[in-house]
Amino acid sequence: MSSSAAKSLYAGYRFPAEVISHAVWLYFRFPLSPRMVEEMLAVRGIVVSHESVRQWALKFGQEFANRIRQRLPQAKNKWHLDEVAIKIAGVQHWLWRAVDQTGMVLDVLLQSRRDKRAAKRLLRKLLKRQCRAPRVMITDKLPNYGAAKREVMSGVEHRRHKGLNNRAENSHQPTRRRERQMKRFNSPRQAQRFLSAHDQIANLFHLRRDHVTAREHRAARARAFEAWANISGIAAAA
Incomplete structure (x- = not known):
């Protein structure tokens, strides 16, 4: 600069x-x-x-x-995806997050649903941001991931196993700590804005x-x- x-x-x-x-x-x-x-x-x-x-x-x-x-360097070719429930103003939302095999956060997306449409939104956002599909996508056993993958990136190998997805699940821990410190997020917009910045800054010091x-x-x-x-x-x- x-x-x-x-x-x-x-x-x-x-x-x-x-x-x-x-x-x-x-x-x-x-x-x-x-x-x-x-x-x-x-x-x-x-x-x-x-x-x-x-x-x-x-x-x-x-x-x-x-x-x-x-x-930051280009993401690795193995993506771990996971979603976690977050309450905002008494309403349950779902925070979707993707990380690569090194633990680098690729993106986060806060949504009100946990369905196929929400999974597709995350996958499309990832493809637009990363400009390429992964070699392997690892998720838990939520069936909406498989349905979304078949429509968005059908050629990608999909592994579904809760034990394989610990890396993505562990990536939610800093969010939980911040959520407690901030006494919950005030609005979905505030949460998305904060976490988008928070995770990238954390990536630099990962x-x-x-x-x-x-x-x-x-x-x-x-x-x-x-x-x-x-x-x-x-x-x-x-």
């Missing part, structure tokens, strides 16, 4: 890019409320209101997530610890921080 682009991104804000970027990173990276982020900044001598943190998250979260999506040395892990983490600096415009503004 050029220096002029970074300046235009933060134009009109009285806080420097470093503060805004750090606040947005804290909010999406960890299960923190805006008030908690406010306090974490205050301990560093930065006085900012929790409402400012919330507005920054709304303004910059999706923008940064879109830039991360453009930078650093595996198994089968790597401490030095390799620290090097990967440093690269993720460097990428975040470029994505959020800190590097260009410095």
